[in-house]
Amino acid sequence: MKKSKLRFECAEKLNKLPPYLLSSINKIKLKAYAKKLDVIDLGMGNSDIPTPRHIVERLCDTVTNHPNTMRYPQAKGMPKFRKIVSEWMTQRFGVKVDPETETLALIGSKEGIAHLCMAFLNPGDIALIPDPGYLVYYNGVVLAGGKVYGMSVLEKNNYLPDLTKIPENIARKAKIMFLNYPNNPTTAVVEDLNFFREVVKFAEKYNIIIVHDNAYSELTFDGYVAPSFLEVPGAKDVSVEFFSFSKMFSMPGWRVGFVVGNEYVIKHLTNFKSYVDFGIPTFIQLSALHALKEPGDSIKEIAKVFERRAEKFVKELNKIGWKAEKPKATMYLWTKIPEKFIKMGSLKFCEMLIRETGVVGLPGIGFGKHGEGYVRFSLVTHDNRFHDVCLRLKRLLKG
Numbered sequence: 001m002k003k004s005k006l007r008f009e010c011a012e013k014l015n016k017l018p019p020y021l022l023s024s025i026n027k028i029k030l031k032a033y034a035k036k037l038d039v040i041d042l043g044m045g046n047s048d049i050p051t052p053r054h055i056v057e058r059l060c061d062t063v064t065n066h067p068n069t070m071r072y073p074q075a076k077g078m079p080k081f082r083k084i085v086s087e088w089m090t091q092r093f094g095v096k097v098d099p100e101t102e103t104l105a106l107i108g109s110k111e112g113i114a115h116l117c118m119a120f121l122n123p124g125d126i127a128l129i130p131d132p133g134y135l136v137y138y139n140g141v142v143l144a145g146g147k148v149y150g151m152s153v154l155e156k157n158n159y160l161p162d163l164t165k166i167p168e169n170i171a172r173k174a175k176i177m178f179l180n181y182p183n184n185p186t187t188a189v190v191e192d193l194n195f196f197r198e199v200v201k202f203a204e205k206y207n208i209i210i211v212h213d214n215a216y217s218e219l220t221f222d223g224y225v226a227p228s229f230l231e232v233p234g235a236k237d238v239s240v241e242f243f244s245f246s247k248m249f250s251m252p253g254w255r256v257g258f259v260v261g262n263e264y265v266i267k268h269l270t271n272f273k274s275y276v277d278f279g280i281p282t283f284i285q286l287s288a289l290h291a292l293k294e295p296g297d298s299i300k301e302i303a304k305v306f307e308r309r310a311e312k313f314v315k316e317l318n319k320i321g322w323k324a325e326k327p328k329a330t331m332y333l334w335t336k337i338p339e340k341f342i343k344m345g346s347l348k349f350c351e352m353l354i355r356e357t358g359v360v361g362l363p364g365i366g367f368g369k370h371g372e373g374y375v376r377f378s379l380v381t382h383d384n385r386f387h388d389v390c391l392r393l394k395r396l397l398k399g
Protein backbone atom coordinates (compact mmCIF):
# COMPACT_ATOMS: atom_id res chain seq x y z
CA MET A 1 0.00 0.00 0.00
CA LYS A 2 1.28 3.48 -0.87
CA LYS A 3 2.36 5.37 2.25
CA SER A 4 0.26 8.48 2.82
CA LYS A 5 1.92 11.78 3.74
CA LEU A 6 -1.06 12.67 5.87
CA ARG A 7 -0.99 11.85 9.56
CA PHE A 8 -4.39 11.01 10.84
CA GLU A 9 -5.07 10.18 14.45
CA CYS A 10 -8.05 8.24 15.60
CA ALA A 11 -10.01 9.45 18.62
CA GLU A 12 -8.19 8.90 21.92
CA LYS A 13 -11.09 6.90 23.29
CA LEU A 14 -10.37 4.18 20.73
CA ASN A 15 -6.89 3.81 22.16
CA LYS A 16 -8.38 3.40 25.63
CA LEU A 17 -10.10 0.18 24.61
CA PRO A 18 -8.24 -3.02 25.42
CA PRO A 19 -7.11 -4.92 22.30
CA TYR A 20 -10.17 -6.83 21.16
CA LEU A 21 -9.96 -10.24 22.81
CA LEU A 22 -10.89 -12.07 19.69
CA SER A 23 -8.32 -10.27 17.57
CA SER A 24 -5.23 -11.58 19.42
CA ILE A 25 -6.64 -15.10 19.45
CA ASN A 26 -7.71 -14.68 15.82
CA LYS A 27 -4.16 -13.98 14.70
CA ILE A 28 -2.93 -17.25 16.16
CA LYS A 29 -5.95 -19.02 14.74
CA LEU A 30 -5.16 -17.73 11.24
CA LYS A 31 -1.58 -18.93 11.59
CA ALA A 32 -2.90 -22.36 12.58
CA TYR A 33 -5.14 -22.39 9.48
CA ALA A 34 -2.14 -21.38 7.37
CA LYS A 35 -0.19 -24.34 8.77
CA LYS A 36 -3.11 -26.53 7.62
CA LEU A 37 -3.93 -27.51 11.18
CA ASP A 38 -7.46 -28.87 11.55
CA VAL A 39 -8.83 -26.00 13.64
CA ILE A 40 -11.89 -26.58 15.84
CA ASP A 41 -13.15 -23.10 16.60
CA LEU A 42 -14.97 -22.90 19.94
CA GLY A 43 -14.09 -19.22 20.36
CA MET A 44 -16.80 -16.80 19.42
CA GLY A 45 -20.44 -17.43 20.44
CA ASN A 46 -21.43 -17.60 16.80
CA SER A 47 -24.13 -20.25 16.48
CA ASP A 48 -23.56 -22.82 13.73
CA ILE A 49 -27.16 -24.07 13.90
CA PRO A 50 -29.03 -22.99 10.76
CA THR A 51 -31.84 -20.51 11.35
CA PRO A 52 -35.12 -22.50 11.38
CA ARG A 53 -36.50 -23.17 7.91
CA HIS A 54 -39.84 -21.39 8.36
CA ILE A 55 -38.06 -18.12 9.24
CA VAL A 56 -35.79 -18.36 6.19
CA GLU A 57 -38.79 -19.13 3.98
CA ARG A 58 -40.63 -16.10 5.31
CA LEU A 59 -37.63 -13.94 4.41
CA CYS A 60 -37.44 -15.40 0.87
CA ASP A 61 -41.14 -14.85 0.31
CA THR A 62 -41.00 -11.29 1.65
CA VAL A 63 -38.04 -10.15 -0.44
CA THR A 64 -39.42 -11.88 -3.55
CA ASN A 65 -42.96 -10.62 -3.37
CA HIS A 66 -42.84 -7.39 -1.39
CA PRO A 67 -40.27 -4.99 -2.86
CA ASN A 68 -41.60 -2.17 -0.72
CA THR A 69 -39.89 -3.89 2.23
CA MET A 70 -36.60 -2.72 0.71
CA ARG A 71 -37.30 0.93 1.43
CA TYR A 72 -35.97 2.57 4.59
CA PRO A 73 -37.48 0.82 7.60
CA GLN A 74 -39.31 2.30 10.57
CA ALA A 75 -36.33 2.85 12.82
CA LYS A 76 -37.94 2.07 16.18
CA GLY A 77 -39.51 -1.06 14.75
CA MET A 78 -42.74 -1.53 12.85
CA PRO A 79 -45.84 -1.30 15.07
CA LYS A 80 -46.46 -4.99 14.22
CA PHE A 81 -42.97 -5.93 15.44
CA ARG A 82 -43.39 -4.05 18.70
CA LYS A 83 -46.87 -5.52 19.24
CA ILE A 84 -45.58 -9.09 18.88
CA VAL A 85 -42.66 -8.31 21.22
CA SER A 86 -45.08 -6.96 23.80
CA GLU A 87 -47.35 -10.01 23.47
CA TRP A 88 -44.35 -12.35 23.78
CA MET A 89 -43.23 -10.62 27.00
CA THR A 90 -46.70 -11.19 28.50
CA GLN A 91 -47.00 -14.74 27.32
CA ARG A 92 -43.47 -15.80 28.26
CA PHE A 93 -42.91 -13.86 31.51
CA GLY A 94 -46.27 -12.37 32.48
CA VAL A 95 -44.69 -8.94 32.00
CA LYS A 96 -46.68 -6.10 30.44
CA VAL A 97 -44.88 -3.59 28.23
CA ASP A 98 -46.56 -0.93 26.12
CA PRO A 99 -45.66 -1.65 22.47
CA GLU A 100 -45.64 2.06 21.67
CA THR A 101 -43.56 3.47 24.50
CA GLU A 102 -41.81 0.56 26.20
CA THR A 103 -40.35 -1.47 23.33
CA LEU A 104 -37.68 -0.73 20.73
CA ALA A 105 -36.29 -2.84 17.88
CA LEU A 106 -32.50 -3.14 17.73
CA ILE A 107 -29.91 -4.10 15.14
CA GLY A 108 -28.89 -6.84 17.55
CA SER A 109 -28.67 -6.28 21.28
CA LYS A 110 -24.96 -5.37 21.04
CA GLU A 111 -25.85 -2.25 19.09
CA GLY A 112 -28.50 -1.27 21.64
CA ILE A 113 -26.19 -1.79 24.62
CA ALA A 114 -23.42 0.35 23.11
CA HIS A 115 -25.83 3.10 22.08
CA LEU A 116 -27.52 3.11 25.46
CA CYS A 117 -24.15 4.04 26.97
CA MET A 118 -23.86 6.93 24.53
CA ALA A 119 -27.40 8.09 25.26
CA PHE A 120 -27.00 8.12 29.05
CA LEU A 121 -23.37 8.63 30.04
CA ASN A 122 -21.61 11.96 30.22
CA PRO A 123 -17.81 11.97 30.29
CA GLY A 124 -16.66 10.68 33.67
CA ASP A 125 -19.99 9.09 34.64
CA ILE A 126 -19.64 5.71 36.31
CA ALA A 127 -21.17 2.48 35.08
CA LEU A 128 -21.11 -0.71 37.14
CA ILE A 129 -20.28 -3.77 35.09
CA PRO A 130 -19.78 -7.44 35.97
CA ASP A 131 -16.20 -8.74 36.01
CA PRO A 132 -15.92 -11.11 34.21
CA GLY A 133 -18.58 -9.98 31.79
CA TYR A 134 -19.63 -9.56 28.18
CA LEU A 135 -17.11 -7.18 26.61
CA VAL A 136 -19.57 -4.74 25.11
CA TYR A 137 -20.49 -3.34 28.55
CA TYR A 138 -16.89 -2.26 29.12
CA ASN A 139 -16.31 -1.06 25.59
CA GLY A 140 -19.67 0.74 25.37
CA VAL A 141 -18.98 2.67 28.58
CA VAL A 142 -15.44 3.64 27.55
CA LEU A 143 -16.54 4.73 24.06
CA ALA A 144 -19.19 6.93 25.67
CA GLY A 145 -16.47 8.57 27.79
CA GLY A 146 -17.72 6.93 30.98
CA LYS A 147 -15.77 5.19 33.72
CA VAL A 148 -16.09 1.54 34.49
CA TYR A 149 -16.40 0.09 38.00
CA GLY A 150 -16.01 -3.68 37.85
CA MET A 151 -18.25 -5.66 40.21
CA SER A 152 -16.47 -8.94 40.83
CA VAL A 153 -18.65 -11.93 40.09
CA LEU A 154 -17.06 -15.01 41.58
CA GLU A 155 -17.79 -18.70 41.53
CA LYS A 156 -18.03 -18.83 45.33
CA ASN A 157 -20.92 -16.31 45.15
CA ASN A 158 -22.66 -18.14 42.30
CA TYR A 159 -21.34 -15.41 40.04
CA LEU A 160 -23.65 -12.79 41.57
CA PRO A 161 -22.14 -9.41 42.48
CA ASP A 162 -22.18 -8.51 46.17
CA LEU A 163 -23.96 -5.17 46.16
CA THR A 164 -22.83 -4.42 49.70
CA LYS A 165 -19.22 -4.38 48.45
CA ILE A 166 -19.85 -1.45 46.11
CA PRO A 167 -18.41 1.59 47.89
CA GLU A 168 -20.98 4.23 48.84
CA ASN A 169 -19.23 6.99 46.84
CA ILE A 170 -19.21 4.80 43.71
CA ALA A 171 -22.85 3.79 44.12
CA ARG A 172 -23.84 7.45 44.49
CA LYS A 173 -22.03 8.42 41.31
CA ALA A 174 -23.04 5.40 39.25
CA LYS A 175 -25.57 5.95 36.51
CA ILE A 176 -25.96 2.48 34.99
CA MET A 177 -25.54 -1.10 36.21
CA PHE A 178 -25.22 -3.97 33.74
CA LEU A 179 -26.38 -7.46 34.69
CA ASN A 180 -26.71 -10.58 32.58
CA TYR A 181 -28.38 -13.86 33.63
CA PRO A 182 -28.12 -16.46 32.13
CA ASN A 183 -24.58 -15.20 32.01
CA ASN A 184 -21.90 -14.93 29.40
CA PRO A 185 -19.16 -16.05 30.01
CA THR A 186 -19.80 -17.87 33.31
CA THR A 187 -23.11 -19.56 32.30
CA ALA A 188 -24.48 -18.68 35.76
CA VAL A 189 -28.24 -18.32 36.23
CA VAL A 190 -30.45 -16.83 38.94
CA GLU A 191 -32.44 -19.52 40.75
CA ASP A 192 -35.21 -17.15 41.88
CA LEU A 193 -36.07 -13.46 41.90
CA ASN A 194 -34.42 -12.63 45.25
CA PHE A 195 -31.25 -11.17 43.79
CA PHE A 196 -33.21 -9.13 41.24
CA ARG A 197 -35.37 -7.77 44.11
CA GLU A 198 -32.24 -6.66 45.93
CA VAL A 199 -31.02 -4.96 42.75
CA VAL A 200 -34.27 -3.05 42.32
CA LYS A 201 -33.94 -1.70 45.90
CA PHE A 202 -30.32 -0.74 45.22
CA ALA A 203 -31.31 1.05 42.01
CA GLU A 204 -34.09 2.94 43.77
CA LYS A 205 -31.75 3.98 46.57
CA TYR A 206 -28.98 5.24 44.29
CA ASN A 207 -30.99 6.29 41.24
CA ILE A 208 -29.28 3.86 38.87
CA ILE A 209 -30.57 2.51 35.56
CA ILE A 210 -30.42 -1.28 35.59
CA VAL A 211 -29.69 -2.82 32.22
CA HIS A 212 -30.49 -6.50 32.28
CA ASP A 213 -29.11 -8.35 29.29
CA ASN A 214 -31.33 -11.40 28.82
CA ALA A 215 -29.77 -12.54 25.52
CA TYR A 216 -29.75 -16.19 26.65
CA SER A 217 -33.24 -16.29 28.21
CA GLU A 218 -34.33 -19.16 25.96
CA LEU A 219 -31.12 -21.21 25.83
CA THR A 220 -31.81 -23.07 29.05
CA PHE A 221 -31.43 -26.73 30.00
CA ASP A 222 -32.78 -29.41 32.33
CA GLY A 223 -36.15 -27.68 32.74
CA TYR A 224 -34.60 -24.47 34.06
CA VAL A 225 -36.69 -21.44 33.02
CA ALA A 226 -34.95 -18.06 33.05
CA PRO A 227 -36.96 -15.16 34.48
CA SER A 228 -37.25 -11.62 33.19
CA PHE A 229 -35.81 -8.90 35.43
CA LEU A 230 -39.07 -7.05 34.79
CA GLU A 231 -41.01 -9.70 36.73
CA VAL A 232 -39.92 -8.00 39.96
CA PRO A 233 -42.44 -5.41 41.19
CA GLY A 234 -41.04 -1.93 40.60
CA ALA A 235 -38.42 -3.15 38.09
CA LYS A 236 -39.87 -1.19 35.21
CA ASP A 237 -39.30 2.05 37.12
CA VAL A 238 -35.56 1.43 37.12
CA SER A 239 -34.68 -0.92 34.28
CA VAL A 240 -34.65 -2.03 30.70
CA GLU A 241 -34.06 -5.55 29.43
CA PHE A 242 -32.36 -6.66 26.22
CA PHE A 243 -33.23 -9.73 24.13
CA SER A 244 -31.52 -11.26 21.13
CA PHE A 245 -32.84 -13.21 18.15
CA SER A 246 -29.22 -14.28 17.54
CA LYS A 247 -29.41 -16.71 20.43
CA MET A 248 -33.14 -17.47 20.65
CA PHE A 249 -33.60 -18.39 16.97
CA SER A 250 -29.98 -18.90 15.96
CA MET A 251 -30.01 -15.76 13.82
CA PRO A 252 -26.66 -14.12 14.69
CA GLY A 253 -26.02 -12.81 11.19
CA TRP A 254 -29.49 -11.33 10.76
CA ARG A 255 -28.81 -8.60 13.31
CA VAL A 256 -32.07 -8.28 15.16
CA GLY A 257 -32.94 -7.86 18.81
CA PHE A 258 -35.08 -5.68 21.04
CA VAL A 259 -35.17 -3.84 24.32
CA VAL A 260 -38.16 -3.40 26.60
CA GLY A 261 -38.87 -1.64 29.88
CA ASN A 262 -38.56 1.84 31.30
CA GLU A 263 -40.30 4.39 29.10
CA TYR A 264 -37.81 7.21 29.74
CA VAL A 265 -34.81 5.04 28.89
CA ILE A 266 -36.47 3.65 25.76
CA LYS A 267 -37.48 7.14 24.64
CA HIS A 268 -33.95 8.52 24.88
CA LEU A 269 -32.32 5.45 23.35
CA THR A 270 -34.82 5.71 20.46
CA ASN A 271 -33.97 9.37 20.08
CA PHE A 272 -30.21 8.72 20.10
CA LYS A 273 -30.53 5.94 17.55
CA SER A 274 -32.61 8.15 15.26
CA TYR A 275 -29.43 10.20 14.67
CA VAL A 276 -27.21 7.25 13.85
CA ASP A 277 -29.19 4.47 12.19
CA PHE A 278 -32.37 3.60 10.32
CA GLY A 279 -33.20 0.48 12.26
CA ILE A 280 -33.57 -3.10 11.05
CA PRO A 281 -34.46 -3.76 7.38
CA THR A 282 -38.22 -4.26 7.09
CA PHE A 283 -37.87 -7.76 5.58
CA ILE A 284 -35.78 -8.82 8.62
CA GLN A 285 -38.32 -7.31 11.01
CA LEU A 286 -41.11 -9.24 9.29
CA SER A 287 -39.15 -12.51 9.48
CA ALA A 288 -38.26 -11.94 13.12
CA LEU A 289 -41.80 -11.10 14.15
CA HIS A 290 -42.98 -14.22 12.33
CA ALA A 291 -40.42 -16.21 14.35
CA LEU A 292 -41.60 -14.77 17.65
CA LYS A 293 -45.28 -15.13 16.78
CA GLU A 294 -45.06 -18.69 15.51
CA PRO A 295 -41.92 -20.23 16.97
CA GLY A 296 -43.30 -23.79 16.83
CA ASP A 297 -40.70 -26.00 18.48
CA SER A 298 -37.76 -24.07 17.06
CA ILE A 299 -36.64 -22.35 20.27
CA LYS A 300 -36.75 -25.61 22.22
CA GLU A 301 -34.93 -27.49 19.48
CA ILE A 302 -32.09 -24.98 19.36
CA ALA A 303 -31.71 -25.12 23.14
CA LYS A 304 -31.76 -28.92 22.95
CA VAL A 305 -28.81 -28.96 20.54
CA PHE A 306 -26.68 -26.84 22.88
CA GLU A 307 -27.74 -28.92 25.87
CA ARG A 308 -26.79 -32.14 24.09
CA ARG A 309 -23.39 -30.72 23.14
CA ALA A 310 -22.78 -29.41 26.68
CA GLU A 311 -23.60 -32.83 28.12
CA LYS A 312 -21.34 -34.63 25.70
CA PHE A 313 -18.44 -32.21 26.09
CA VAL A 314 -18.62 -32.24 29.89
CA LYS A 315 -18.78 -36.03 30.00
CA GLU A 316 -15.75 -36.41 27.73
CA LEU A 317 -13.78 -33.71 29.56
CA ASN A 318 -14.36 -35.40 32.90
CA LYS A 319 -13.27 -38.72 31.39
CA ILE A 320 -9.88 -37.25 30.47
CA GLY A 321 -9.48 -35.71 33.92
CA TRP A 322 -10.47 -32.11 33.08
CA LYS A 323 -13.10 -31.17 35.65
CA ALA A 324 -16.17 -29.54 34.15
CA GLU A 325 -19.83 -29.13 35.06
CA LYS A 326 -22.82 -29.05 32.80
CA PRO A 327 -24.21 -25.50 32.61
CA LYS A 328 -27.89 -24.71 33.18
CA ALA A 329 -28.04 -22.34 30.24
CA THR A 330 -26.28 -20.49 27.39
CA MET A 331 -24.17 -21.89 24.54
CA TYR A 332 -20.90 -22.02 26.48
CA LEU A 333 -18.83 -24.10 28.78
CA TRP A 334 -16.92 -22.12 31.42
CA THR A 335 -14.26 -24.21 33.04
CA LYS A 336 -11.16 -23.84 35.15
CA ILE A 337 -7.87 -24.35 33.34
CA PRO A 338 -6.34 -27.68 34.41
CA GLU A 339 -4.10 -27.29 37.47
CA LYS A 340 -1.04 -28.22 35.47
CA PHE A 341 -1.37 -25.10 33.28
CA ILE A 342 -2.87 -22.64 35.75
CA LYS A 343 0.39 -20.76 36.30
CA MET A 344 0.76 -19.76 32.68
CA GLY A 345 -2.46 -17.70 32.79
CA SER A 346 -5.51 -18.06 30.59
CA LEU A 347 -4.26 -16.04 27.61
CA LYS A 348 -1.04 -17.98 27.23
CA PHE A 349 -2.94 -21.20 27.83
CA CYS A 350 -5.43 -20.47 25.04
CA GLU A 351 -2.63 -19.47 22.70
CA MET A 352 -0.87 -22.73 23.42
CA LEU A 353 -4.14 -24.62 23.00
CA ILE A 354 -4.52 -23.40 19.43
CA ARG A 355 -0.88 -23.97 18.53
CA GLU A 356 -0.69 -27.45 20.04
CA THR A 357 -4.17 -28.79 19.40
CA GLY A 358 -5.98 -26.53 16.93
CA VAL A 359 -8.78 -26.07 19.48
CA VAL A 360 -9.87 -22.46 19.97
CA GLY A 361 -11.24 -21.36 23.34
CA LEU A 362 -11.35 -17.86 24.79
CA PRO A 363 -9.22 -16.91 27.80
CA GLY A 364 -11.15 -15.93 30.92
CA ILE A 365 -8.92 -12.89 31.43
CA GLY A 366 -10.34 -11.40 28.24
CA PHE A 367 -13.68 -11.01 30.05
CA GLY A 368 -12.17 -9.20 33.02
CA LYS A 369 -9.51 -9.76 35.65
CA HIS A 370 -11.71 -12.08 37.69
CA GLY A 371 -12.02 -14.34 34.68
CA GLU A 372 -8.37 -15.32 35.06
CA GLY A 373 -7.86 -19.03 35.54
CA TYR A 374 -10.81 -19.97 33.32
CA VAL A 375 -11.45 -20.71 29.68
CA ARG A 376 -14.72 -20.33 27.77
CA PHE A 377 -15.60 -22.78 25.03
CA SER A 378 -18.54 -22.02 22.73
CA LEU A 379 -20.61 -25.05 21.80
CA VAL A 380 -20.65 -24.13 18.14
CA THR A 381 -19.46 -27.17 16.30
CA HIS A 382 -21.03 -30.44 15.29
CA ASP A 383 -21.76 -32.85 18.19
CA ASN A 384 -19.23 -35.39 16.92
CA ARG A 385 -16.37 -32.91 17.07
CA PHE A 386 -16.38 -32.79 20.89
CA HIS A 387 -14.92 -36.26 20.91
CA ASP A 388 -12.05 -35.05 18.68
CA VAL A 389 -11.59 -32.00 20.90
CA CYS A 390 -11.20 -34.20 23.96
CA LEU A 391 -8.79 -36.58 22.24
CA ARG A 392 -6.56 -33.62 21.49
CA LEU A 393 -6.93 -32.18 25.00
CA LYS A 394 -6.08 -35.58 26.45
CA ARG A 395 -2.77 -35.57 24.57
CA LEU A 396 -2.07 -32.10 25.86
CA LEU A 397 -2.83 -33.08 29.45
CA LYS A 398 -0.61 -36.15 29.20
CA GLY A 399 2.25 -34.37 27.41
Ligand SMILES: Cc1ncc(COP(=O)(O)O)c(C=O)c1O
Binding pocket: 045, 107, 108, 109, 110, 111, 134, 180, 183, 184, 213, 215, 243, 244, 245, 246, 247, 252, 256, 257
Ligand atom coordinates in the same frame (compact mmCIF):
# COMPACT_ATOMS: atom_id res chain seq x y z
C1 LIG B 1 -24.49 -11.42 26.91
C2 LIG B 1 -24.64 -11.02 25.48
N1 LIG B 1 -25.40 -9.97 25.19
C3 LIG B 1 -25.56 -9.57 23.92
C4 LIG B 1 -24.93 -10.23 22.87
C5 LIG B 1 -25.09 -9.70 21.48
O1 LIG B 1 -26.10 -10.30 20.82
P1 LIG B 1 -26.67 -9.72 19.47
O2 LIG B 1 -26.28 -10.68 18.41
O3 LIG B 1 -28.16 -9.66 19.71
O4 LIG B 1 -26.10 -8.38 19.25
C6 LIG B 1 -24.12 -11.33 23.13
C7 LIG B 1 -23.43 -12.02 22.05
O5 LIG B 1 -22.68 -12.94 22.19
C8 LIG B 1 -23.97 -11.73 24.48
O6 LIG B 1 -23.21 -12.78 24.81
